[in-house]
Amino acid sequence: MPQHVCTGAAMTCSFGVAPSTLNVLPKNKMMTSNMAAANIMDNVPMVNIPPFGMCNSPSNPTVAAATAAALGVLTPMPCVPVFPGPWKPGTPTFMLANQPVLNNTSTLNCAYGGVVTFTNPGQMTEMTP
Numbered sequence: 001m002p003q004h005v006c007t008g009a010a011m012t013c014s015f016g017v018a019p020s021t022l023n024v025l026p027k028n029k030m031m032t033s034n035m036a037a038a039n040i041m042d043n044v045p046m047v048n049i050p051p052f053g054m055c056n057s058p059s060n061p062t063v064a065a066a067t068a069a070a071l072g073v074l075t076p077m078p079c080v081p082v083f084p085g086p087w088k089p090g091t092p093t094f095m096l097a098n099q100p101v102l103n104n105t106s107t108l109n110c111a112y113g114g115v116v117t118f119t120n121p122g123q124m125t126e127m128t129p
Contacts, residue, residue, distance in 0.1 A: 007122060009021065010022075015110070015112065022048060024048065040089075040100050041097075045081045
């Protein structure tokens with residue numbers, strides 16, 4: 001069952017070598033599990049989405065240049081993600097700041113071919129004794 005996503009959600013990129021954590025600014029003024037809730041427009045690199053360590057995508061210009069300099073041996077370079085569009089599809093039946101709420105089944109495409117997905121929605125779950 002899809003869950004709404006908030007600050008602290010864990011993400012991975014198919015071309016990144018390290019996980020990253022979603023940062024949601026409190027501009028939407030809505031909370032889920034006492035954390036700022038996200039919508040599909042929370043996709044700004046370095047603001048909402050920190051880098052994923054090193055990038056392995058041959059479509060990334062810095063990786064391509066480093067690989068060419070290494071005579072064709074794939075050479076990862078620091079991740080600097082570029083997102084040409086919002087998260088997809090979100091939850092269109094629930095709006096937050098006039099945009100669909102972001103859920104943990106949504107994906108985000110990087111301009112260099114990577115796909116960002118959630119491994120944890122960031123919501124705290126209650127422990128029962």
